Amino acid sequence: MMGNQGYLEANDRLLQELDRSGQRKQLPTRGEISLSSNDYLNLSRHPQLIEKGIDELRRSGTGATGSRLLSGNHPLNRDLEVAIASFKNGPSALVFSTGYQANLSTIGALAELVDIFYSDALNHASLIDGLRLARKETIVFPHNDVQWIERDLEVRARSTGTSPRFMVVTESLFSMEGDMAPLRKLSDLVDARDGLLLVDEAHATGTVGKEGRGGFEQEGLSWDPDRVLVTGTFSKAMGGLGGFTVCHPDYRELLISRGRGFVYSTALPPAVLASNLEALRILGAGNDLVKALSQRVSELREALGAPAGQSPIIPIRGEKKALASFQEYLLESALWAPLIFPPTVPEGSERIRLSVTLGWETDWIRRIGEAFHRETGLQAG
Numbered sequence: 300m301m302g303n304q305g306y307l308e309a310n311d312r313l314l315q316e317l318d319r320s321g322q323r324k325q326l327p328t329r330g331e332i333s334l335s336s337n338d339y340l341n342l343s344r345h346p347q348l349i350e351k352g353i354d355e356l357r358r359s360g361t362g363a364t365g366s367r368l369l370s371g372n373h374p375l376n377r378d379l380e381v382a383i384a385s386f387k388n389g390p391s392a393l394v395f396s397t398g399y400q401a402n403l404s405t406i407g408a409l410a411e412l413v414d415i416f417y418s419d420a421l422n423h424a425s426l427i428d429g430l431r432l433a434r435k436e437t438i439v440f441p442h443n444d445v446q447w448i449e450r451d452l453e454v455r456a457r458s459t460g461t462s463p464r465f466m467v468v469t470e471s472l473f474s475m476e477g478d479m480a481p482l483r484k485l486s487d488l489v490d491a492r493d494g495l496l497l498v499d500e501a502h503a504t505g506t507v508g509k510e511g512r513g514g515f516e517q518e519g520l521s522w523d524p525d526r527v528l529v530t531g532t533f534s535k536a537m538g539g540l541g542g543f544t545v546c547h548p549d550y551r552e553l554l555i556s557r558g559r560g561f562v563y564s565t566a567l568p569p570a571v572l573a574s575n576l577e578a579l580r581i582l583g584a585g586n587d588l589v590k591a592l593s594q595r596v597s598e599l600r601e602a603l604g605a606p607a608g609q610s611p612i613i614p615i616r617g618e619k620k621a622l623a624s625f626q627e628y629l630l631e632s633a634l635w636a637p638l639i640f641p642p643t644v645p646e647g648s649e650r651i652r653l654s655v656t657l658g659w660e661t662d663w664i665r666r667i668g669e670a671f672h673r674e675t676g677l678q679a680g
């Protein structure tokens with residue numbers, strides 16, 4: 300395991316390399332205490348998930364042996380689909396090998412129903428890559444600006460006399476900003492203008508809403524499966540691996556035959572399905588974990604003077620040098636938080652992304668607060 304000095308040197312090297320080429324050439328070393336894990340509910344360490352995984356591993360072996368259309372369709376896939384559809388308040392679901400593949404495949408497959416995609420400027424790479432695969436006109440709209448989309452649709456309708464078939468693509472809890480999409484306004488827009496909406500709830504699932512069901516729960520909204528598709532991952536708050544799309548059964552059928560990441564990639568190992576299923580069972584059984592996470596989020600937000608909110612993602616922004624100092628102060632307490640660079644975030648908006656998890660010890664929050672306030676010129680949230 301690398302010591303603190305090792306981390307400092309590795310990070311210096313990373314910064315220097317980045318200054319020269321703007322590209323990352325080395326993988327960061329995984330720290331003992333990471334402040335940027337996506338394991339929000341610490342479920343990757345939960346004894347019941349581990350036990351279910353081991354049992355299934357012994358029963359079914361290590362791999363799925365093929366894609367779900369061939370030999371890999373273990374019955375636990377269906378169980379997991381029923382469970383995730385119910386947790387996300389949708390009518391049906393399809394499970395993929397990763398969240399990346401869920402987004403790529405869903406956008407790619409639905410492209411035949413769409414003339415124009417509207418994509419939020421801060422969307423995750425998996426959504427952007429799906430849009431590339433779709434090969435349809437894609438318009439990037441300013442972050443969370445629903446009026447902008449409305450105006451654009453109006454201009455198009457006036458100039459062509461027809462309304463395009465469109466889909467808005469967004470995250471709900473944005474992975475790098477930690478803010479929420481205006482889901483109510485977006486739902487109203489697609490209702491009023493006969494459009495479709497794809498919402499990636501990779502980070503919102505298990506973290507926001509009273510029961511951790513995501514952005515729609517947080518806004519007190521139900522979603523219309525004729526117009527809305529919800530994607531996400533089992534690799535963050537559920538501590539495992541795999542992606543999902545919750546949607547109308549007709550869209551699910553389309554994804555089975557046209558979702559390239561579904562058709563052309565090996566299914567999840569049954570042991571992973573078993574652990575994912577257990578994570579959902581635990582999440583569905585009550586909101587204690589979600590409540591505990593919210594509590595810890597509030598404590599950190601308070602320590603940093605960040606705006607109140609349920610989002611466990613808190614970006615720390617500032618000059619690169621100030622960020623590097625903050626990072627060094629954290630390392631004095633053996634806490635490790637990596638810098639996030641372009642192209643993951645827009646040019647000039649490097650940041651340290653803190654993501655609170657139930658694996659955090661209470662004392663870390665005090666130490667993070669102290670490190671943050673030692674450096675002037677940093678903003679949290």
Ligand SMILES: Cc1ncc(COP(=O)(O)O)c(C=O)c1O
Binds near residue numbers: 397542
């Ligand atoms: C917003 C968002 N969508 C999708 C993904 C992809 O999920 P997965 O890691 O399961 O491929 C991620 C995670 O990296 C993400 O942050």
